[in-house]
């Protein structure tokens with residue numbers, strides 16, 4: 526026994542002494558991404574950068590013309606920080622080594638001690654995961670050919686009524702606040718129920734209780750014949766710095782709620798194969814509490830073909846065409862299908878993110894249900910995010926309309 530212990534000790538000591546120091550390299554010439562990805566399996570795709578992990582001489586061993594970059598030494602392990610709450614760097618402080626930043630993501634390395642203090646800061650707005658090579662966090666390279674356009678789908682998406690959407694959004698903003706677990710939750714739920722009921726759907730207010738108290742999700746069902754289901758979801762609650770008094774929640778998430786309602790209105794009289802279920806969640810802003818409760822109650826999820834979540838779909842600043850499809854890699858076929866539909870029926874340019882978190886798509890994905898979040902690209906620089914100013918002022922109806930068109934076309938493509 527003693528001998529084994531000594532032997533192991535020696536092995537560890539040798540490994541420790543000769544362990545290669547790890548460096549990270551950042552390739553920014555996108556034309557080289559394919560070649561570099563093939564040559565170096567320990568890569569991480571982060572939007573406009575491809576990060577490589579390896580030793581001091583990695584680049585020369587890859588032998589790729591035109592690739593001349595210097596590495597940065599890692600300080601401990603490599604991690605990805607994600608924020609749905611604006612500037613991701615504000616959470617990280619100066620004690621970690623930042624290697625790359627892309628929108629809401631930051632790649633950094635840190636010693637375990639430093640990391641432990643950061644892990645305590647995690648909440649539903651901020652999260653840290655360990656990073657290894659061979660992953661796509663975000664990709665701009667979505668090369669999908671347009672499919673054959675279906676004239677029926679085309680005629681329906683052209684019928685989406687922008688004035689109706691404007692009025693519905695104004696109606697939601699007029700609530701002043703839709704913060705969850707307040708006495709007025711029930712009134713909001715009944716109001717939403719009446720909207721879906723007027724369309725002729727079987728509609729139900731689903732009460733749920735959690736540590737924050739009691740609130741209500743709203744569910745409307747359009748019956749099909751196949752026994753299979755598609756969900757269109759979004760959260761209707763809102764928040765701000767004064768959530769109990771003023772949280773208009775225009776972009777977050779009046780925009781997505783209106784998307785769910787507008788599609789429900791448009792397809793009410795079409796015969797479709799599958800059940801289409803429209804759900805508005807409460808409690809998202811306190812940690813996806815409504816959708817967690819809702820998904821927990823779903824029995825038999827095998828017949829769910831797809832779930833589309835709309836959360837923040839009406840803000841853009843610099844990037845005219847780009848928006849995000851966010852999911853997990855197991856749902857890649859569904860994500861690519863949506864990218865194709867996007868190209869067939871809209872002018873949107875999708876970017877795909879494979880680190881899903883922070884909104885109502887997550888509980889579905891945890892159950893391995895193919896689910897996609899559609900979200901504006903520049904949410905990390907939206908000045909009204911969780912502010913009392915998230916009202917009509919910066920709503921971009923043209924952009925919002927296009928994302929809703931995509932989601933409508935997806936539902937129809939699956940169910941006609």
Ligand SMILES: [Zn+2]
Pocket residue numbers: 760777778809836837884
């Ligand atoms: Zn939201």
